[in-house]
Amino acid sequence: MIFSLIQRVAQMLFVMFGISVLVFLIFFATPGADPAARIAGRNASPEILEAVRKSFGFDQPIYVQYLTMMKKIFVTGDLTSFVNRGWKVVPAVMDTIPVTLSLVIGAAVLWVVFALLIGIAAAATRGTWVDKTLMMLGLIGISMPVYWLGEVMNLLSQSRYHDTWLFSWVPPLGYKNFSDDPKGWFLTLVIPWITLSILYIGLYGRVLRAAIVESLQEDYIRTARAKGLSETRILLRHALRTSLVAFVTLFGLDFGALVGGSALLTEVVFGLQGVGKLTYDALLNLDLPIIMTTVLYASFFVVAANAVVDILYMLLDPRVRTA
Amino acid sequence: MLKVRDLSVAFRTEQGMVQAVDHVSFDVGEGELLGVVGESGSGKTVSLLAVMGLITDPNAVITGSIQYRGRELVGLKPRDMRALRGKEIAMIFQDPMTALTPVYTIGWQIAEQVLAHQKMSKAAAWQRAIDLLAEVNIPNPQEAVHRYPHQLSGGMRQRVVIAMALSCNPALLVADEPTTALDVTVQAQILDLLRKLRRNHGSAIVFITHDMGVMAEIADRMLVMYAGRVVERGKKEELFLAPLHPYTRALLDSIPPLTGVKPKRLRAIPGTPPNLLNRPPGCAFAPRCIERFEKCSAEPALGSGNHTAACFHVSA
Amino acid sequence: MTAVSDTLSAAPKSRGPWATALRRLFRDRAAVLALFVFILIVILCLLAPAYAAWAKTDPFTSTLDAMVRINGQDVPVMEQSTEGLGLGYTPIGPTWQLGNYFLGADNQGRDVMARLLYGGLNSLFIAGMATVVTLFFATLMGLAAGFFGGVIDMLLSRFLDILWAFPVYLLAISLSIVLIAQGLNLGFITIESGSLWLPVFIIGIVYVPYVARPIRGQVLALRESEFVLAAIGLGVPSHRILLRDILPNVSTTLIVFVPIMMALNMITESALSFLSIGVQPPDASWGTIIQDGQNLLYTRPMVALAPGIAIVITVLALNVLGDGLRDALDPRSKIRIGRS
Numbered sequence: 018m019i020f021s022l023i024q025r026v027a028q029m030l031f032v033m034f035g036i037s038v039l040v041f042l043i044f045f046a047t048p049g050a051d052p053a054a055r056i057a058g059r060n061a062s063p064e065i066l067e068a069v070r071k072s073f074g075f076d077q078p079i080y081v082q083y084l085t086m087m088k089k090i091f092v093t094g095d096l097t098s099f100v101n102r103g104w105k106v107v108p109a110v111m112d113t114i115p116v117t118l119s120l121v122i123g124a125a126v127l128w129v130v131f132a133l134l135i136g137i138a139a140a141a142t143r144g145t146w147v148d149k150t151l152m153m154l155g156l157i158g159i160s161m162p163v164y165w166l167g168e169v170m171n172l173l174s175q176s177r178y179h180d181t182w183l184f185s186w187v188p189p190l191g192y193k194n195f196s197d198d199p200k201g202w203f204l205t206l207v208i209p210w211i212t213l214s215i216l217y218i219g220l221y222g223r224v225l226r227a228a229i230v231e232s233l234q235e236d237y238i239r240t241a242r243a244k245g246l247s248e249t250r251i252l253l254r255h256a257l258r259t260s261l262v263a264f265v266t267l268f269g270l271d272f273g274a275l276v277g278g279s280a281l282l283t284e285v286v287f288g289l290q291g292v293g294k295l296t297y298d299a300l301l302n303l304d305l306p307i308i309m310t311t312v313l314y315a316s317f318f319v320v321a322a323n324a325v326v327d328i329l330y331m332l333l334d335p336r337v338r339t340a
Numbered sequence: 341m342l343k344v345r346d347l348s349v350a351f352r353t354e355q356g357m358v359q360a361v362d363h364v365s366f367d368v369g370e371g372e373l374l375g376v377v378g379e380s381g382s383g384k385t386v387s388l389l390a391v392m393g394l395i396t397d398p399n400a401v402i403t404g405s406i407q408y409r410g411r412e413l414v415g416l417k418p419r420d421m422r423a424l425r426g427k428e429i430a431m432i433f434q435d436p437m438t439a440l441t442p443v444y445t446i447g448w449q450i451a452e453q454v455l456a457h458q459k460m461s462k463a464a465a466w467q468r469a470i471d472l473l474a475e476v477n478i479p480n481p482q483e484a485v486h487r488y489p490h491q492l493s494g495g496m497r498q499r500v501v502i503a504m505a506l507s508c509n510p511a512l513l514v515a516d517e518p519t520t521a522l523d524v525t526v527q528a529q530i531l532d533l534l535r536k537l538r539r540n541h542g543s544a545i546v547f548i549t550h551d552m553g554v555m556a557e558i559a560d561r562m563l564v565m566y567a568g569r570v571v572e573r574g575k576k577e578e579l580f581l582a583p584l585h586p587y588t589r590a591l592l593d594s595i596p597p598l599t600g601v602k603p604k605r606l607r608a609i610p611g612t613p614p615n616l617l618n619r620p621p622g623c624a625f626a627p628r629c630i631e632r633f634e635k636c637s638a639e640p641a642l643g644s645g646n647h648t649a650a651c652f653h654v655s656a
Numbered sequence: 657m658t659a660v661s662d663t664l665s666a667a668p669k670s671r672g673p674w675a676t677a678l679r680r681l682f683r684d685r686a687a688v689l690a691l692f693v694f695i696l697i698v699i700l701c702l703l704a705p706a707y708a709a710w711a712k713t714d715p716f717t718s719t720l721d722a723m724v725r726i727n728g729q730d731v732p733v734m735e736q737s738t739e740g741l742g743l744g745y746t747p748i749g750p751t752w753q754l755g756n757y758f759l760g761a762d763n764q765g766r767d768v769m770a771r772l773l774y775g776g777l778n779s780l781f782i783a784g785m786a787t788v789v790t791l792f793f794a795t796l797m798g799l800a801a802g803f804f805g806g807v808i809d810m811l812l813s814r815f816l817d818i819l820w821a822f823p824v825y826l827l828a829i830s831l832s833i834v835l836i837a838q839g840l841n842l843g844f845i846t847i848e849s850g851s852l853w854l855p856v857f858i859i860g861i862v863y864v865p866y867v868a869r870p871i872r873g874q875v876l877a878l879r880e881s882e883f884v885l886a887a888i889g890l891g892v893p894s895h896r897i898l899l900r901d902i903l904p905n906v907s908t909t910l911i912v913f914v915p916i917m918m919a920l921n922m923i924t925e926s927a928l929s930f931l932s933i934g935v936q937p938p939d940a941s942w943g944t945i946i947q948d949g950q951n952l953l954y955t956r957p958m959v960a961l962a963p964g965i966a967i968v969i970t971v972l973a974l975n976v977l978g979d980g981l982r983d984a985l986d987p988r989s990k991i992r993i994g995r996s
Contacts, residue, residue, distance in 0.1 A: 028817075035818030043830045048841055055834065144398070156979075160919070160971035162926050165946055165964035168953055172961075176954040236438035242394055243433075244453040244504065245426030248418075254452075255441050262443070277823020282927055300833060300931055308833055312826045320821050334443065 022328060029324040036316050041083045044309050045073075058100040058303050065099055090310055100304040110292060110310050116192050117291035121280050123206055124213035125272060131218040132264075136225025141252055143230055151222065158219025163279040167212045167286030174208055190288040209287045213279055217271060224267060228260035235259075262334045269326025273319035341544060342368040342391070342512060347404035347414075349386050351397060358616045361387045362568040363404070365642075368512065373538065373545045375559030375576065377552060377591065381613055383568035384548045388514050391546075392431050393421040408512070427457040430505035434517040436497035440489040446473075446500045447485025450507055457508050472503040475540075476533060495526035502533065509541060516548045531558060552595045556580060564588050567614050567624035574647030584649035586631045623651070677908075680984040687980025690973040697970050701780055704773035711755040715771040716938040718764035724748065724757055733757065733765040750958050759958050762948045768959050775940035776966060782855050782934075782941065783921040789860025790917055791910055794867035798906070799898055801868075802875025813872070820865040828924065831858045832933035850936045855928060859921050866920075867913050874906050908985045915981060919974035926967055942967050 045052045053069040054061065061069075070076065074085045089096040094107035139151045174184040187208060193201035232238065233256050241251045281293030288294070292311050299307035349361040361383040368374050378384045389395050390402055393413060406413040408429065413421065433439045440449060450469035454460065460468075466485065473481035476499040489497055498518060505513060515534065519527040535558060538545060549555060555562060555576065562579045564572040564587065572585040583589045590609045611628035614620070623629070626636040635652040642650040681687055708715055722733045734745040747761035759768040801812040819827070835858065839849035847853045878884055878901070887897050928934030929943025937944065942963035949960025 031814070032818055032821045035814070036822050039818060039822065039827075040830060043834055047834050055837070156975055157968070157972060160923075160968050160975055162923050162930075162943075162946075162964065162967055164927060164930050165960070165967065168946070168950065168960050169964070172953055172957050236433060236435060237441040239394060240433060240439045240501070240504075241441065242396070243392060243426060243431040244456060245422045245424070246452070246456055247422065250456075258443055259441065273821075273823055278825035278927075281825060282930070285931070296829065297931060300829065300933055303833070303837065305833065308829065312830050316822055316826055319823050323821065 018331065021331060025324055025327055025331075029320055032320050033317055036320065037087060037313060038083065040309060040313055040316075041086055044305060045075075045082060045086070046079070056099060056305050058305070061099065069099060086309075090313055096306050096310060098304050098306050100299075100302045106306050106310045109307070110295065110314055113290055113292045113295050115195075116289050117276070117280060117284065117293060119192075119195065119202070119206060120209055120213065120283065120289060120291060121272075121276050123210040124217075124275065124280070124283075127210055127214040128217040128221065128275075129268070131214070132221030132225055135218065135222030136229060137252070137257060139222065139226040140229035140233070140256070143226070148226075152226065155219035155222045158215045159223075161216065162282075163212060163216055164282040164286050166215060167209070167283055170208050170212050171286065192289045192291075205289075209283050209289060212286075213275070213283045216279060217275060220271070221264065221267075225260060225264055228263045229256045232256045232259045262330065265326060265330050265333055269323045269330070272326070273323055276322070277315050277319050341370050341409050342546075343405075343407040344387075344391065345405040345407075347387055347390060347406060348402070349383070349390050349395065350401045352399040352401065353617070355617055357401075357618075359619065360568055360616060361390065364565070364568075364570050366563050366570065366573065368544050368546055370511075371538075371542050371544050373547060373558055373560045375555040375562040376546060376548045376565060377550060377555055377562060378565035379550055379613055381567075381616070382565040384565045385516055387565075388431075388516060388546060388548060392425060392429060392514060393418075394425075394431070423457070426453055426510075427508045428510055429512045429514065430508070430510035432498070432501050432505050432513065432515040432518045435521045436494050436501050437521065439501050440497060442489055445486050445488055446492070450485075450500070450504050453504055454507050468507065469503075472507055473500070475506070475537070476500070476503045477529075478503075493526075494522055495529065498522060498526075498530055499533065502530075502537070506537060506541065506543075510543055513543045513545045514548070515545060517550070518547075519554060520549070520551070527554075534558065552591055564591070567619070568616060569624065569650065570642055571625065571651070572649035573642070578647040582647075584647070584654045585625075585651045586629050586653070587625050588649070590628075677984045681980055684980040684984065686976050687984075690976035690980070693969065694973040694977065697776065697966070697973070698780060701773050701776035704770065704777050707755070707773055708767075708770045711767060711770060713767040713770050715766050715774050715940065718766060720745070720765045722765055724751070726751055726753070726756070733761045746955055747952065747959075749956055759962050760956055762945070762956075762959050763952055768945070768962060771940045771945055772942070772962055772966060775935075775942045775945050775963060776970075778852060778935055778939060778941040779922060779925055779943070779967075780970075782852055782859065782925045783918045785853075785856040786859040786863070786921040786925070787914060787917040789856060790863045790867055790921075791913060793861070793864045794871055795903075795906070795910065797864065797868045798871025799875055799902065802872040803879055803894070803898060803902065805876075805879070809872075812868075816865040816868055816872075819862070820869065822862075824862045824924065825927065827862045828858050828928055829931070829933060831861070832928060836933050836936070850939070852935065852939070855925055855934045859924050859928070862924075863917060863920065867910075867917065870909060871906055874909060875902055878902050878905055912978065912982045912986050914978075915974040916978040919971045919978065922967060922971050922974070926963075 044055070051066075053066050053073070053075055056073065057065050057069045073089075074082050077085075090107065094105070096106040098104040098106055098109075135151050135155065139148045142148045171190070174187040175190065178184050179187065186204060188201060188205050191205060193205055195202040229252070233252075237259075238251060238255055241255045246255075280291070281296060283289070284291040284293035285297045292315060296308055296311045299305075299311070344367070345365045347361060347364045348359065351358045351360060364383070364387050366374070376384045376388070386395070391406055391408075391413065393416070395402065402414060404414060408424070413424075416424075440446065444452075447466060447469045450472060451462065451465035454465040454468050455462070458465075469485050470481045473484050478484050478496060478499050484492075489500070492500065498521075502518070518534070519530050522530060531554065534545070534547075537543070547554075547559065559576045562572075562574065562576050563570055564579070564585065566587050572579065572583070572588045574584075579588060580592065583592055587609075594608060609628055614624050614627070621639060622637040623632070623640050626632045629636065631653060633652070638652075640650045640652050642648055643654065648654070713719075720734050723730045724733055725731075731748065733748050735748065745763075747763055747765060748757055749760045751757045751760070754769075757767050757769070759772065762768055762771065797812050797816065801809040801816075832855075835847075835854055836849060839851070840847040840854065840857065847857060884897060884901055887901060925934055925941060926943030926946065929941045930947045932944075932947065935941040935944050945963040946960050949956070949958075949963070952959050
């Protein structure tokens, strides 16, 4: 157990290192153009280009360049944007983190709760029209682009049906700090939470149903029936409990995908000033230092979250825990 | 105590009906050990799963009658069947490696069954689990209750399954090849254990196996099944010393003798069991039978005596 | 017990595995319908140039002062806004007349219907080609890692681990922002900055581990199977074993991946285009049209709604098809649809 824990953490560090090298290579060593020009952004003056070259050590060997970049992003945090002159990137990213966390954690809660409900309901009614309808709805959820769904939500809740009882409570787009206005914080996030979680509710409802139906074929379910347990108990205590193991491992992976993908798009659509919106604005301005930083921070967060989930999984599955 | 009459189980499949169990009748007396032998696919497991009410396949069609202490089990409400199952009728399965839920301790799983049928405190149920583990000779039961299935060997897990089956003192125990998946030495221990438990609890046991050697050791009466039908039944001694059906004889020939001259080769039964889908009329064993004659194209019936076989050589 | 009926129902006669799979697929009514819908969408999109010619509209240039004849009246495509200061222009809404601004115009006065068809063509092209790229590299890497093992496997697997852990969109964003400005020049291959091959290449690469890892696992298992061990023992050269024994066995998995990856690529392409780092203007894809429609969302919602609906229908069809293909070809596999 201790050994596998250390192994997992070592693996996490290795993957983080690998990602940082990959990001470095993409931004600084892709053939085709001068990396200084890339960092400096559109129409940079020769003086700025020179400053960029010096600050990133482009005249130095490549590993020094890598170390310089890592130091600027993670140690000294003095990476500056050249498009927005002299703007310190790392503090700017830090400011946006609470917004993104509010968004993804709330969405993850909805995702888990509703995926469980749908998966269990579909497995309990397997083969009936209830099951088929739920699975079809799940499939539709999976097939919608999240940013488009967000726009449809905006269209309905901000414009077309804003004046009806259904959506009159929806505040204008934007984010409110939890510490300033907890109610406003909650209300502005409800629609983004729903939007972001629908894809994953569909996905996980289906995954969970499949896992439960599969474990219902296992021998130990027959044993449980032979014990004279009720079908509800068999479904919840035996089939669901063993299926959760698979659910949790996948959750780790997809929570990462959510943070590094759909959340970004959701922030853009709902005008939430989070890491994703910051990245989007930087994309429009070709402000590479910001993109580099958000990409690295977000991927490291995702990798760390994956490791945490794997460790939780070890605690959840006695076969791994006591091995 | 158990009276099975004309039990048939058929499965609807894409190709047609598969008659897994075909008009099977047998009785089990109080405290008796009935052995059911047959090759895989002979319907022995399916017929006993039907007795347990454990056939959940929606494509299964079950007809006939199963009476337990005068109560009809075919068509019994699931709720009433559940109250019976695990309490009065318990089952032990073939593969102990997969028969236990991997994520709970064995103590939890035994206590779960006790609590499902008896009103008692959790602590009492837990104590009962420890007592049961001691009864099935699991060393250090106080500690073993906290173990997970994967931490135990196959033999130990089978003991746990047996302990679980015995937890409510069932009157009838169905054991489906409980020793097949185990090492030979462990098999002997499990058989010893079953014998001991039978003495202590007085439960009737239906023991399913394809191993005539195991039958010889523990059965009182036997039932030989082939292709979904009973082909011979009788007392163990009668069956072993004076088998009536050619299939029973062939089965007996296929086990090595314990004493005397060992034959150079054991006789295997040539051919394979028939496909149960749209099976041809007549005696199902006829194609593999060395004694077949023109009458075998008709269906032989099982006689009414205590020792009888479904074969024209017997009734003729 | 379903297991019991399963073993009993094993058919005595066996057809070839492909014929059986096809038969099973065509019995799946949802999958057949999905296939039909998908083919219909492809055909409609292929008709884009014909539609534009017939409607006499150029979907790639802005036509702010064009007029359109509706019910015998000439109406400007861009109407002076009646709200606020009256400075802005509002494009015409859906006329619901085919060939005549059926879905209305976007904020450059271009026919949305024509753009929708052209955009669909690009979206389908990118999704399909990216799938080819993904499957090609994934098969190459999976075969090499699984079959040769040792150092090759170690290096490839670690590399795939890193790619796998790198969130797809973040990797795609990094690649896009660097490549979109100046294109890609690897010496032997050159991709212009505005080319559709750029998103093809980027999307194709980021999903490689999703396919390569399962392929590697399968090859690893096949490598230990008796028929491969026998072939190795007989001294059959590696490339023959790979081509004759291993590739056919992983091909079912690859086929199942085709619609699933296409669906995923479709969503990814549209998202990158929406973020303005996918298909570059004046070219269109369903993602860019949704972005065009963002500013018109409350006034002319059809601009953003139509391409989104097109994406949902196409991706849904592909996912249903993927589901059906998996059930028909490889029911035990754990391939999941819609991972991103």
